[in-house]
Amino acid sequence: QKDTVKQTQGPKIVIIGAGMAGITAAKALHDKGYSNFIILEGSDRVGGRMKEVTIGGFTVEGGAAWIHAGGTNPLHLIADSFNLSYVTADYEDYIVLDSKGQDVTVDFDKRHDQSFDPAFKFYKKYTKEALNKHKSDFTIRSALLMGGWHPTSAVDDVIEFFNIDNSYSYVPEAISGLHAYFDEPYEEFNTTDDLTVIDTRGYSHIIRSLRSEFLPDGDKRLLLNEVVTDIEQKDGNIVVRTKNNIEYSADYVIVTFSIGVLQHDDVRFTPPLPFWKREAIHQFQQALLMHIYVQFAEKFWDDHEFILYASERRNYFNIWQNIDKTLPGSKILQVSVVGNEVRRLERLSDAEIIGELLSVLKVMHGGAMISMPVAYAIPRWYSDPLFRGAFSNWPPGYTLDTFNGLQAPVDKIYFAGDYGDRFNYGYVHGSYLSALKVAKDIDKCIRNSKSCVAPFRPIYEASGCTKNYNSKAKDDDGSCMSANCPISASVPICYEKYNFIIATVIIFLSIMP
Numbered sequence: 105q106k107d108t109v110k111q112t113q114g115p116k117i118v119i120i121g122a123g124m125a126g127i128t129a130a131k132a133l134h135d136k137g138y139s140n141f142i143i144l145e146g147s148d149r150v151g152g153r154m155k156e157v158t159i160g161g162f163t164v165e166g167g168a169a170w171i172h173a174g175g176t177n178p179l180h181l182i183a184d185s186f187n188l189s190y191v192t193a194d195y196e197d198y199i200v201l202d203s204k205g206q207d208v209t210v211d212f213d214k215r216h217d218q219s220f221d222p223a224f225k226f227y228k229k230y231t232k233e234a235l236n237k238h239k240s241d242f243t244i245r246s247a248l249l250m251g252g253w254h255p256t257s258a259v260d261d262v263i264e265f266f267n268i269d270n271s272y273s274y275v276p277e278a279i280s281g282l283h284a285y286f287d288e289p290y291e292e293f294n295t296t297d298d299l300t301v302i303d304t305r306g307y308s309h310i311i312r313s314l315r316s317e318f319l320p321d322g323d324k325r326l327l328l329n330e331v332v333t334d335i336e337q338k339d340g341n342i343v344v345r346t347k348n349n350i351e352y353s354a355d356y357v358i359v360t361f362s363i364g365v366l367q368h369d370d371v372r373f374t375p376p377l378p379f380w381k382r383e384a385i386h387q388f389q390q391a392l393l394m395h396i397y398v399q400f401a402e403k404f405w406d407d408h409e410f411i412l413y414a415s416e417r418r419n420y421f422n423i424w425q426n427i428d429k430t431l432p433g434s435k436i437l438q439v440s441v442v443g444n445e446v447r448r449l450e451r452l453s454d455a456e457i458i459g460e461l462l463s464v465l466k467v468m469h470g471g472a473m474i475s476m477p478v479a480y481a482i483p484r485w486y487s488d489p490l491f492r493g494a495f496s497n498w499p500p501g502y503t504l505d506t507f508n509g510l511q512a513p514v515d516k517i518y519f520a521g522d523y524g525d526r527f528n529y530g531y532v533h534g535s536y537l538s539a540l541k542v543a544k545d546i547d548k549c550i551r552n553s554k555s556c557v558a559p560f561r562p563i564y565e566a567s568g569c570t571k572n573y574n575s576k577a578k579d580d581d582g583s584c585m586s587a588n589c590p591i592s593a594s595v596p597i598c599y600e601k602y603n604f605i606i607a608t609v610i611i612f613l614s615i616m617p
């Protein structure tokens with residue numbers, strides 16, 4: 105079965121993925137007058153990493169759960185237009201328990217206010233200065249150390265975890281100091297609020313609502329269960345092939361699957377993506393995060409919104425959220441796990457995970473007997489080949505130039521997703537903003553070929569090899585590329601081209617008396 109979708113009106117655009125980015129891009133193109141697009145989605149639903157799960161009759165969020173930075177955030181405005189229910193998250197409403205079940209909130213607050221907070225403020229100030237002075241990147245850990253924060257106890261660890269790992273799903277050693285934005289989204293959208301979604305229709309209600317504004321139910325331009333395996337550029341055309349062995353031809357392709365999927369090479373690009381693009385993809389990060397939900401017959405825990413566990417082992421079931429507070433009567437607890445711990449847990453069986461959780465809850469509650477949960481939900485994003493993790497993150501040393509390469513199209517293949525906005529990466533609204541930009545770029549390009557995004561060329565190539573640079577060069581065909589050029593040379597020279605001159609000079613010198 106080959107290419108059953110015929111070109112009807114305007115250039116053919118294939119959008120891969122029906123999460124926030126894919127649906128937003130399709131809607132933006134529709135709003136600009138394009139109808140000849142299709143959306144290929146590998147799973148059986150619209151929504152991507154916004155996915156509700158039902159536990160004991162209550163709807164909770166297995167993926168994205170918050171609108172980070174409400175205010176004038178366009179996502180917040182969209183949520184309101186579709187009457188999404190949410191409450192403002194209260195990060196000040198917490199209790200801290202240690203491994204003897206003692207309430208150590210006072211110690212937590214003291215260490216936080218006297219030592220962590222001043223160091224964190226130093227970090228933020230230092231970042232602004234470092235950006236202004238074009239200093240090189242550093243890790244959050246190094247800035248905290250410079251600010252005088254030296255964690256030495258389990259309480260210190262949980263202070264750090266709640267404030268940093270909990271936002272970025274990475275340890276402070278593995279997050280870019282220059283580009284980890286703590287304040288910027290809130291300044292941009294004039295707010296201090298994060299909004300916790302509590303809608304029985306799920307957070308993904310807003311994607312389905314956006315979709316229904318331009319794609320009626322049953323519209324053949326949205327195809328579910330179509331896992332793309334290949335994207336091939338052939339004779340000026342792009343062929344998108346799926347696991348079902350169907351080929352879709354396209355003039356433009358918008359890739360919206362996660363940076364994790366791109367990194368795992370689940371989709372083969374022919375010819376392979378250029379080296380600068382592969383660098384940009386593989387050097388970025390896909391953070392790992394797991395929200396595990398457990399429902400009990402009786403509520404035995406504290407009423408605070410967050411219950412923090414000052415565990416002797418860092419990143420071991422440290423952050424518990426009291427869902428009973430936001431969904432009264434649900435008797436549900438949620439625990440967040442990040443990073444390598446997610447890799448370990450996703451390999452365990454549900455029973456093993458629940459066993460570990462119960463042991464921790466028992467310790468936190470002073471050895472109390474805790475009965476088995478009546479229901480649970482354990483979403484596994486990392487091991488799902490359609491996601492390969494939770495959200496994108498900026499690693500230390502990753503430059504703005506490389507980030508620009510991450511956004512750049514490769515010929516007529518465009519990339520949109522939560523890695524697509526400098527100040528809002530990793531968020532649902534990052535995907536939204538990125539998709540709007542890509543739709544605009546494609547529209548401009550279609551209307552006037554001179555307005556297409558200029559081919560990306562990394563700075564390191566531009567500085568080393570200007571005259572003889574060949575953008576079509578392949579990595580291994582011996583063509584004149586940056587790798588063959590002295591990066592810091594004031595006069596760019598590519599060795600291959602000048603090999604014969606060098607050889608001639610050597611022969612001449614060797615035969616000189």
Ligand SMILES: Cc1cc2nc3c(=O)[nH]c(=O)nc-3n(C[C@H](O)[C@H](O)[C@H](O)COP(=O)(O)OP(=O)(O)OC[C@H]3O[C@@H](n4cnc5c(N)ncnc54)[C@H](O)[C@@H]3O)c2cc1C
Pocket residue numbers: 120121122123124125126144145146147151152153154166167168169170171172330331332333360361362365370371393394395485489490491493494495496520521522530531532533535
């Ligand atoms: C546990 C967790 C918690 C999070 N918490 C928050 C939060 O509170 N707030 C927030 O703003 N963000 C949060 N995020 C991040 C947020 O969910 C994502 O940034 C956002 O949903 C990404 O949308 P997207 O459309 O770019 O990508 P996706 O939602 O991943 O959509 C891409 C789509 O592509 C499909 N796909 C993948 N591979 C293929 C293929 N080969 N062929 C066809 N289709 C394919 C996928 O099935 C998917 O539907 C969280 C994520 C997770 C997992």
